[in-house]
Amino acid sequence: MEKQNTISAHLIQFCRFLRLNEFSIGPLEELLALEALKVISFNDRIYFKNALRSTLVKNKSQLDRFDNLYMQYWNEIDKAENSKLKDKAEEKETPEKPNKKPSLRIIKNWLYGNKEEEKIDIASYSAEDAFTDQDFSSFSKDDLTDALRHTSHLVKNLSNRKGRRNITSKRKDNLDFRKLIRKNISRSNELIQLSYKKRKIEKLKLVLICDVSRSMEMYSKFLIQFMYGLNQASTKIETFVFSTRIERITKSLSSQDFSIVLKELKDSFDQWSGGTKIGSSLLSFVDHYADMVLDQKTKVIILSDGWDTGEPEMVAEAMAIIQKKCAKIIWLNPLAANPNFSPDVLCLKAAWPYINVFQAANSVESLGKLVQNLRH
């Protein structure tokens, strides 16, 4: 690609540059941008830039990168132009200089992002059994994502199940005959008012309470992904984390962009890997949130190893109240996979009578079991 002199050629080159930077730009957008330039006076640099931004940017993340890329591009073009001027001066002395000017080749390479090094994305599927029964603590990042995508998918299927009840629908698919007759009973034999029904969706309601104290640090990556995955799957999920105090982090998890979620999480709770006070944390959950987030259809998942220095009586008290208010308590313990494991930690002993399901949470298989437990 040679350096371009006309505006349209420049624009197309710029579009290519953006495309390399993961902008989704097709001929349609290029055309639109050209049309936009037709209706503004593009001599004004700010107008020019704004017009391109309005037409070529299609979402927030692109918007955030646009200014930077725009600057990069024109700086690079300016540089090339300067070096070309120099080249021209030299040309007078040595007219046989080869056509390909190094500066332009550099720009070309830069523009196309050095094709040879370009990474090729291959869609890959990693089979479940490849990592079944592997401990999460030894997982690499990619394995984890796969495992969680799998879980998230299962939960998603669960969370949008249609219930047995009917509700009135605005969509005109199924007539609700019972309502129809009731509505028109006064009009003898004419059916004037129609009524429709549909199956009500029963969202899976979950409350997730996660231990993020130091003893759980080894699993923290899994924990965060687990919380994120579940949040992506179901809309009716409330997430709490605790170490020495409890904090509601549902909102921090709501973004779809995982990097934003990580940042939000970091800001939202200041006691990651702190000490543990299960009892007082659970009690403060009962005081502040239980009435708001719990009902007889909600299942509570507590993810903790139960290692605590606090008083077991408090744990028992809190667990008793939570159990009364929810449908089911599932306690996930990453240590439970060990065959020698027995729940003889003080806090866990105290909580034991109130736990409906106790299971390990260290492998894909155990997550699969969890999903089964959520169903009923």
Add this chain to the structure above:
Amino acid sequence: MTIQQVEKILLENNYITDEKITMSVYLSIALKKPILVEGPPGVGKTEIAKVLSKALNTSLIRLQCYEGLDVNHAIYEWNYQHQLLYLKLDENNAKNLKDKEATIFSEKFLLKRPLLQAISMEKSPVLLLDEIDRADEEFESFLLELLSDYQISIPELGTIHAKSIPHVVLTSNRNRELSEALRRRCLYLWIDFPDFEKEKKIVEEKIPGINQFLASQIVHFMQELRQKRLQKTPGIAETLDWAFALSNMHFEALDTNIIESTLGIIIKDWQDTRNTQDSLSELLEKVNVKMKID
């Protein structure tokens, strides 16, 4: 219409704008392209459509999107009751079946919903599709057809072509990522919370008699408040409500008591209220420092 004119019109209609907004609005008029506006709640996304309709002196047709919005509510519906009554009244008439059918499936019995209304008007209206992210994906893909061809097909009547192409404004709170296809058909505009200068201008524009000093304090306070991590960050609407209330009560300056007693206007969440109350004097301190720098 030139870009300067657009800017002037927006200002005349009390919409404080910046160059990005002006450019997007101008291009959407000039290129006849829909404009997709995203941003946090309460920054004036919907307002753009309203001002646009005022500025262009045309009507505003608004479709509030929600989960389960379907063709019957967005485009057209046959007026079933009307049809039935007509047949009943017409019972003794010896018309043949075909005529009758043609009559009851004519435009007279068609209930026009916003989208059909928008394309059947003589003068291009402004069509506002509010909170498009709440509508289902099916509805979104239906919109694609409308936004690219500006025609709607009704099985009984045939295809209805647009008499005029409406100025379409879509707004979204990013509850759900919109499809790539829809984005590609639109110009994109992101409106963020305004900076101090812009917000102050807005306050002064919307509440003409307000004390200058109080206005600056209010805006500084809101700017500081947005820096905090809140469950629900207050938007411009809250600023205006608050400024309106305070200026109506003839306060000259903010102090902790005034703020505490009127906090409910700007903060609508229990936890946020508690957090803000705890750090009220700190916030006010910051505001006073900023006021001195000004």
